[in-house]
Amino acid sequence: MVIFGIDLVLLISALMISATPVLLAAVGEAVVEKSGVLNLGVEGMMITGAVIGFIFAVNTQIPIYGFICAAIAGALLSVLFAVLTQYIMSNQVATGLGLTMVGLGLSALIGKPYEGIKSPTLSKIEIPILSDIPILGPMIFSHDAIVYFSVILVATVAYVINRTHVGLVLRAVGENQEAAHALGYKVVRIRFLAIMFGGAAAGIGGAYISLARVPQWTEGMTAGAGWIALAIVVFASWKPWRVLLGAYLFGGITVLQLNLQAIGVAIPVEILSMSPYLVTIVVLVGISLFGHHTAPGSLARPFHASQ
Amino acid sequence: MAEVLLQMDGISKSFPGVKANDKVSFHINSGEIHALLGENGAGKSTLVKMVYGLMQPDSGSMKLSSENFRPSEPSKARQSGIAMVFQHFSLFDALNVAENIALGMENPPRLEDLSEKIETVSKSYGLPLGPKRLVGQLSAGERQRVEIIRCLLQNPKLLIMDEPTSVLTPNEVKTLFETLLRLKGEGKSILYISHKLEEIREICDYATILRNGKKVGSCIPKDTSAKQIGEMMVGKSFSSPSRKSQEFGEELLQVSNLSIRTKDFFGTSLSNINFSVRVGEILGIGGVAGNGQDELLSALSGEEKTSPSTIKVFNQPIGKLAPDERRAIGMRAAPEERLGHAAAPAMTLIENTLITSHSEDVINQWGIINFDSVKEKTRDIVSEFDVRTPTLDNAATSLSGGNLQKFVIGREILQRPRVFVVNQPTWGVDAAAAAFIRQSILNLASNESAVVVISQDLDELFEICDTFAVLTNGRMSKSHDISSLSPEDVGLLMGGSDLDLKNRDKA
Numbered sequence: 001m002v003i004f005g006i007d008l009v010l011l012i013s014a015l016m017i018s019a020t021p022v023l024l025a026a027v028g029e030a031v032v033e034k035s036g037v038l039n040l041g042v043e044g045m046m047i048t049g050a051v052i053g054f055i056f057a058v059n060t061q062i063p064i065y066g067f068i069c070a071a072i073a074g075a076l077l078s079v080l081f082a083v084l085t086q087y088i089m090s091n092q093v094a095t096g097l098g099l100t101m102v103g104l105g106l107s108a109l110i111g112k113p114y115e116g117i118k119s120p121t122l123s124k125i126e127i128p129i130l131s132d133i134p135i136l137g138p139m140i141f142s143h144d145a146i147v148y149f150s151v152i153l154v155a156t157v158a159y160v161i162n163r164t165h166v167g168l169v170l171r172a173v174g175e176n177q178e179a180a181h182a183l184g185y186k187v188v189r190i191r192f193l194a195i196m197f198g199g200a201a202a203g204i205g206g207a208y209i210s211l212a213r214v215p216q217w218t219e220g221m222t223a224g225a226g227w228i229a230l231a232i233v234v235f236a237s238w239k240p241w242r243v244l245l246g247a248y249l250f251g252g253i254t255v256l257q258l259n260l261q262a263i264g265v266a267i268p269v270e271i272l273s274m275s276p277y278l279v280t281i282v283v284l285v286g287i288s289l290f291g292h293h294t295a296p297g298s299l300a301r302p303f304h305a306s307q
Numbered sequence: 308m309a310e311v312l313l314q315m316d317g318i319s320k321s322f323p324g325v326k327a328n329d330k331v332s333f334h335i336n337s338g339e340i341h342a343l344l345g346e347n348g349a350g351k352s353t354l355v356k357m358v359y360g361l362m363q364p365d366s367g368s369m370k371l372s373s374e375n376f377r378p379s380e381p382s383k384a385r386q387s388g389i390a391m392v393f394q395h396f397s398l399f400d401a402l403n404v405a406e407n408i409a410l411g412m413e414n415p416p417r418l419e420d421l422s423e424k425i426e427t428v429s430k431s432y433g434l435p436l437g438p439k440r441l442v443g444q445l446s447a448g449e450r451q452r453v454e455i456i457r458c459l460l461q462n463p464k465l466l467i468m469d470e471p472t473s474v475l476t477p478n479e480v481k482t483l484f485e486t487l488l489r490l491k492g493e494g495k496s497i498l499y500i501s502h503k504l505e506e507i508r509e510i511c512d513y514a515t516i517l518r519n520g521k522k523v524g525s526c527i528p529k530d531t532s533a534k535q536i537g538e539m540m541v542g543k544s545f546s547s548p549s550r551k552s553q554e555f556g557e558e559l560l561q562v563s564n565l566s567i568r569t570k571d572f573f574g575t576s577l578s579n580i581n582f583s584v585r586v587g588e589i590l591g592i593g594g595v596a597g598n599g600q601d602e603l604l605s606a607l608s609g610e611e612k613t614s615p616s617t618i619k620v621f622n623q624p625i626g627k628l629a630p631d632e633r634r635a636i637g638m639r640a641a642p643e644e645r646l647g648h649a650a651a652p653a654m655t656l657i658e659n660t661l662i663t664s665h666s667e668d669v670i671n672q673w674g675i676i677n678f679d680s681v682k683e684k685t686r687d688i689v690s691e692f693d694v695r696t697p698t699l700d701n702a703a704t705s706l707s708g709g710n711l712q713k714f715v716i717g718r719e720i721l722q723r724p725r726v727f728v729v730n731q732p733t734w735g736v737d738a739a740a741a742a743f744i745r746q747s748i749l750n751l752a753s754n755e756s757a758v759v760v761i762s763q764d765l766d767e768l769f770e771i772c773d774t775f776a777v778l779t780n781g782r783m784s785k786s787h788d789i790s791s792l793s794p795e796d797v798g799l800l801m802g803g804s805d806l807d808l809k810n811r812d813k814a
Binding site for chain 1: 360361380381382385393397398399400401402406409410411415572
């Protein structure tokens with residue numbers, strides 16, 4: 001399966017790895033936004049997850065502990081956002097941007113002693129039988145636990161949002177906060193939990209960069225993955241499976257353009273480097289032009305339970 | 308003898324600066340339709356929110372079937388057999404009917420089972436409703452059905468209805484009343500909140516009247532005249548608007564073949580609308596909200612542009628003109644949404660005056676604002692339209708709905724527009740302010756202007772308009788002389804049929 005000097009099996013396998021951080025962060029943010037909250041601090045929560053996950057994985061030499069601590073760190077950072085926006089009623093956009101700044105600064109500070117160290121990496125889990133399928137096996141069923149986890153997470157989120165009462169309540173709160181309150185739902189509490197879920201998912205996504213994709217820590221290593229995750233949520237019309245499509249598209253073009261650079265095609269490097277961002281957004285905008293996809297009705301609107 | 312279902316004793320509730328309820332006591336019997344009457348701000352909503360568990364009283368007690376009752380949240384109230392149909396704020400446009408209903412239930416069944424139940428119950432009560440339909444695409448009457456069925460599925464003892472008829476067509480009101488009477492026959496009690504006296508006299512067994520948070524009286528509505536009840540509500544008598552009959556002059560506003568595709572997913576496109584309004588004429592456009600009213604207003608105000616000759620003022624094509632340019636030639640509009648559309652909520656009254664008047668005496672050629680002149684204009688609006696505000700520097704959002712509406716209408720009318728378009732001039736405004744606004748619209752028309760009033764309140768249209776047309780599903784009926792129309796004709800028009808077949812229209 002070699003096309004134009006690029007091995008398709010390796011390409012798809014690499015794109016799943018490359019897309020996983022963005023996918024995790026984006027599906028978490030999709031839940032947050034479905035509940036009517038806009039948290040622009042994804043980048044900050046990812047990088048915090050990246051550094052905390054790295055530190056714990058290096059010190060324990062058990063990568064999965066790193067991921068667990070990254071999730072906790074992301075969630076804790078998001079609690080800061082939740083308290084500020086849900087109780088003190090601070091502006092969501094400004095608070096989210098602030099959260100990104102805090103995350104970038106904090107991670108640089110605490111990660112300083114860990115620069116240049118290599119982290120333990122996750123082992124691959126070959127899924128019995130499925131991984132023996134030619135081509136498809138090594139492509140899709142031969143990855144580490146977090147890649148599988150991210151896909152399962154998307155499936156779970158999609159199921160919960162569309163098929164369960166919890167999901168219905170979440171959508172209701174995001175759609176019309178006054179109505180949800182009038183019916184007796186705890187708007188602030190539900191949003192608080194959604195924000196924490198988004199924080200944990202972003203934390204794991206960040207840790208995947210420092211523990212699996214790069215396996216080392218460098219300052220600012222998330223390099224805008226949090227922002228592309230935010231864009232993907234919007235252009236995916238807040239639908240979990242489209243978030244997966246967007247993330248994989250982004251990951252795919254990223255890997256592809258690296259391959260193209262490697263084999264030396266006659267396209268300027270600058271254009272190749274920006275292509276993942278460009279193509280992902282163009283394709284998702286194209287999809288979102290069809291049908292009805294509006295944002296959750298109460299997105300980013302402050303809610304205060306008064307008379 | 309009927310037994311007491313709900314007993315309220317000395318209920319008080321205060322908010323910072325306001326006493327919303329002051330020692331209110333009354334009771335509701337089983338199988339009774341009990342009216343709770345009062346102006347806006349009289350404390351009706353606060354009172355029922357306490358029954359429904361959305362708020363707790365500061366003092367006083369409630370008893371449900373002789374047991375102490377103090378729900379801490381709506382789900383507790385629902386478990387005790389209380390259900391509520393809200394006026395606003397309780398449906399989710401982007402969700403379908405079954406999902407909306409599930410959200411208002413304790414322990415909802417699976418959506419598939421619920422859908423079946425919805426179909427059964429809705430059919431048995433004569434309120435057909437498809438469970439898979441998106442609520443944002445339903446008419447106001449259908450939306451209310453969603454709420455009623457949501458309540459009925461809980462099998463409540465007491466059904467609270469907050470202003471249920473404010474958005475319904477006459478036929479829908481009839482259906483609703485049949486449903487209510489049937490529920491009453493089943494022994495359920497209904498607490499009916501309204502300020503429409505005729506309705507209450509038609510359907511309610513007993514009425515409690517609130518004013519400024521206090522109970523000011525009670526009566527058996529069938530035995531009391533609307534005038535008496537009205538005076539109890541308002542605490543004083545006020546004059547109804549009067550109009551001088553007059554001849555109409557030339558056509559000032561002409562709309563021909565106006566079609567607009569709406570940009571709002573839940574909006575209604577306009578198709579092929581034709582009408583004209585003459586000097587001195589007030590054209591009333593009736594119809595239920597969501598039938599193209601907002602789209603029509605934005606086409607007339609200039610927010611939505613059309614091909615030039617579809618809208619003509621003084622025989623000039625103005626379809627392409629922006630709102631400002633239209634104001635410059637004497638055409639003004641006041642949209643329905645006071646806060647956020649007609650006025651900027653956080654800005655002061657002075658700044659809000661500026662929004663629709665940047666003529667040369669206010670802003671000079673260098674773009675400098677003459678605040679003295681704006682202040683002068685604001686002061687005129689506030690004094691002539693009796694806007695109650697502490698200062699001119701108060702933010703628009705700090706005014707009550709009625710006061711802000713008087714301000715918005717005053718701001719436009721004092722500019723003496725030759726063509727004036729207004730959507731829902733008295734929506735959510737108390738009776739005295741509504742009478743004032745209607746009178747000023749009448750005065751404007753008799754001052755050589757042409758006026759279009761879009762409203763869902765048929766009584767209002769019949770009170771002030773000369774001609775009448777209906778907007779249904781983006782199409783407009785021909786306009787008819789309002790004095791020639793019977794209630795049946797209006798019902799036919801609202802249903803989308805045209806009266807032309809009868810060939811009795813002379814207007």
